[in-house]
Amino acid sequence: MASVEATATTLERFSRFVKERHEYARAWKERTGGKVVGYFCSYVPEEVLYSQGVLPVRVLGSHEPQDLTERHIFGMFCPYSRDVLFQGLSGRYEYLDGLVFAHCCPHIRQSYESWRLHRPVEFNHLMWVPSLVQSEHAVPFFEDGVRKLTSATEEWTGKKVAPEALAQAISTYNLNRRLLAQLYQWRKPEPPLITGAQAMEVVVSSTVMDKAEHNQLLQELLAGKPQATAAGVRLLALGSENDDTGIIELLESLGASVVIEDNCLGNRYFWDEVSPDGDGLTMVATRYLEKPPCPQRDIGPRVRADYLTALAKEYNVQGAVFLRQKFCDPHAYEVPILQQAFKDLGLPTLILELDVTTPHGQYRTRVEAFMEMFL
Amino acid sequence: MAVATRYPTRPLDCWGKLREIRRKYAVRSWDVKERGGFAVAAQLPLMPMVAGIGEFARRIYGPYFGKAMKEPEVLRQFHEAADAEGYPRGEMCSSMHHQIGQMLLGLTQIDPMTGVSRPVDFILECNFCHSVSKTAQIGGEIMGVPFFIIDVPHTSGEAAQRYVSGQLMDAIGWLEKITGRTFDDGKFLEAMTHWWQRGALYARIGETLKAIPAPLDYWQVRALRVPAQVGGHTAEVAEFYEMALDEVRERIKEGISAFGVETCRLSHEGEEMFYADKLLADTVMHYGAVFVTGDVGFNTGLWDIQEDGSWRAAPTLQEMGLTLSTREDAVNLLARSFVDYGPIFHCLRVDEKPTEMVKKSQDWHSQGAVLHMDIGCRGMSPGVMEAKIALEEAGFPTVSYESSNSDPRDFTPSQITDRLESFLERLGLNRIS
Structure with missing residues (x-):
């Protein structure tokens, strides 16, 4: 077993991969001669791209003030959509060969469309994701979209996807999900063996790296010797897309331990595996619609409240923090219902709205006041 | 400098019939239960399907919508009720926001004429934007009634149509289960036929605004959508649109204009401010300008949107050579009306919007576009900024204003008027009244 220090060093490597994601992708391209595709939503079936030797990387924001997007995207669209469009228009992702978008919300769709319009790439593909995932008709419809993505990518790369290659990609992605699930066990003890910010960096790095x-x-990390983190108030952080570790670090610097989250760059990214039985593409489509839904995909009889309260119990949380991108209305619609569900469990809640940059001073005061509730 | 050419004008004869239909259905929406029917909170395009269970009246979640739009203080109260519950102001659909407020205040169930409680029986909704479907979910929970949502993808193709058709078939089973009634295919087929007819005819009325002078302005066409909203699945309403279309075509033949003057033709894009729609029409009217296109009104029709972005009225069933004989026929046609012919289900096709807006401006002979940057709408605002660039590049001057379709707290009339007047002067217009 590796030492505590070696494990800490491994954790730092994940953090470095996130910070140096562009350098990583360029180096990967040079090393493998493969193509890199940027994608915007956790409903993009990455296995399809990976099976064809394409590296899917999630487009992340950089959290800096900018005005490059003002002409293209409405000011009341969510900060994340403006931040990712800025990445595209400013050329930060100039190495991308393609863009794939799974329709998750109108705001991000605008980012995708404006990006490809003003910074064209070699390959574009948009797929629709059903919202009524509980419907028996949803998987066949999404499967059709997965097959169209497969054909479009095959045409682009000139490579036919062999069933073995798809099976291998599924297996590699499933292993990643399993290992991340194992890592999340480190968050259950009191105190946790990994901080919320560290856990977030491990998951986010998965979205920008070659899964193998x-x-x-990850295997190296899991074979290591984790050290107990400082004890803190155990919190669930839930809400919109969040690629800013700064806000989690802020919470944890003020006496919180973020022991579980619910967002598309955290647990919802890797929860549930693709079944290895049956047709590969059908199983891929099934997994993506059966994973815990985002609010946009919770439009039938509500499922997210029960799922989140179960998650809160499983991770033994003491409170919940909503980290909601400003103007993100799918999340806005569920806040009152979820607040009540948490209240019924005796869990206090705090709502913080995320913008492109985090107002640390103001949020510090609000978080401090919230933390006093647990004294 | 534009010359203020004068044209003859007169009111539409069919306004009287429109008012009669509106009054009739307003009363029926509250006494429907006494007649053995159901009160349904349903989205407009699902009305022909609900007709399959027999007598029904459609209500929206906020029956005080009209009253609230005329009385901003009432509207504010509804918004504040939603704010107080934690639904954030300005961050979600403002139309749904005040309707959630009405539900929280218990008003959705109260007959405004008698004050008697007459609850909605169920909710049947379309996910044409997530605000609408999330509101249906919240509505079902607040009012304690069953709800069913049809998810409609904003994309074409056989798979999309199969997805919608499958859900519509499920919805029929659900309707039978919750009402305890047998679904009557004959009534559904008949309602679907009328529904299609009124949509194709309404779009033709929109097309008549291509004529110079325009026989009506956009706001008048938008007002004509009321019968479709209250009884678009009925023969009476389909006949009304035949009559209205005949009358408008007659106006073109006679050279009858909307207001007697037409110095400039304008497009409007983005959802309109329901509580202040007269502000735009009145402001431009002082300059003799006329709006000839717009979103909410045109979206009431069924349109066949071409690959080059042009909007053409959908063919009638006769023109399509289509006769509805089975439940499947009607379900598939309803699915097509969403996926292929319903512009409201087209609004998230952000990539197509700039081309469509330019083409619409060209085809309707517009000379400039007024764009609403609507804080209160997530469905129709995507693509508007890129369309602004495309319109300017195509030679159509544009002006934008920021407001909210249903929340007057985000409305600054003087600022909008100032911007609009500056724009009209930039177009070379002078006040003529």
């Missing part, structure tokens, strides 16, 4: 390489690193 990420798996090796």
Whole structure:
């Protein structure tokens, strides 16, 4: 077993991969001669791209003030959509060969459309994701979209996807999900063996790295010797897309331990595996619609409240923090219902609205006041 | 400098019939239960399907919508009720926001004429934007009634149509289960036929605004949507649109204009401010300008949107050579009306919007576009900024204003008027009244 120090060093490597994601992707391209595709939503079936030797990387924001997007995207669209469009228009992702978008909300769709309009890439593909995931008709419809993505990518790369290659990609992605699930067990003890910010960096790095390489690193980490973190108030952080570790670090610097989250760059990214039985593409489509839904996909009889309260119990949380992108209305609609569900469990809640940059001073005061409730 | 050419004008004869239909259905929406029917909170495009269970009246979640739009203080109260519950102001659909407020205040169930409680029996909704479907979910929970949502993808193709058709078939089973009634295919087929007819005819009325002078302005066409909203699945309403279309075509033949003057033709894009729609029409009217296109009104029709972005009225069933004989026929046609012919289900096709807006401006001979940057709408605002660039590049001057379709707290009339007047002067217009 590796030492405590070696484990800490491995954790730092995940953090570095997130910070140096552009350098990583460029180096990967040079090393493998493969193509890199940027994608915007956790409903993009990455296995399809990976099976064809394409590296899917999630487009992340950089959280800096900018005005490049003002001409293209409405000011009341969510900060994340403006931030990712800024990445595209400013050329930060100039190495991308393609863009794939799974329709998750109108705001991000605008980012995708404006990006490809003003910074064209070699390959574009948009797929619709059903919202009524509980309907028996949803999987066949999404499967059709997965098959169209497969054909479009095959045409682009000139490579036919062999069933074995798809099975291998599924297996690699499933292993990644399993390893991340194992890592999340480190968050259950009191105090946790990994901080919320560290856990977030491990998951986010998975979205920008070759999964085979990420798996090796994860195995190394899991074989290591984790150190107990400082004890804090155990919190669930839930809400919109959040690629800003700064806000989690802020919470944890003020006496919180973020022991579980619910967002598309955290647990919802890797929860549930693709079944290895049956037709590969059908199983891929099924997994993506059966994973815990985002609010946009919870439009039938509500499921998210029960799922989140179960998650809160499983991770033994003491409170919940909503980290909601400003103007993100799918999340806005569920806040009152979820607040009540948490209240029924005796869990206090705090709502913080995320913008492109985090107002640390103001949020510090609000978080401090919230933390006093647990004294 | 534009010359203020004068044209003859007169009111539409069919306004009287429109008012009669509106009054009739307003009363029926509250006494429907006494007649053995159901009160349904349903989205407009699902009305022909609900007709399959027999007598029904459609209500929206906020029956005080009209009253609230005329009385901003009442509207504010509804918004504040939603704010107080934690639904954030300005961050979600403002139309749904005040309707959630009405539900929280218990008003959705109260007959405004008698004050008697007459609850909605169920909710049947379309996910044409997530605000609408989330509100249906919240509505079902607040009012304690069953709800069913049809998810409609904003994309074409056989798979999309199969997805919608499958859900519509499920909805029929659900309707039978919750009402305890046998679904009557004959009534559904008949309602679907009328529904299609009124949509195709309404779009033709929209097309008549291509004529110079325009026989009506956009706001008048938008007002004509009321019968479709209250009884678009009925023969009476389909006949009304035949009559209205005949009358408008007659106006073109006679050279009858909307207001007697037409110095400039304008497009409006983005959802309109329901509580202040007269502000725009009145402001431009002082300059003799006329709006000839717009979103909410045109979206009431069924349109066949071409690959080059042009909007053409959908063919009638006769023109399509289509006769509805089975439940499947009607379900598939309803699905097509969403996926292929319903512009409201087209609004998230952000990539197509700039081309469509330019083409619409060209085809309706517009000379400039007024764009609403609507804080209160997530469905129709995507694509508007890119359309602004495309319109300017195509030679159509534009002006934008920021407001909210249903929340007057985000409305600054003087600022909008100032911007609009500056724009009209930039177009070379002078006040003529």
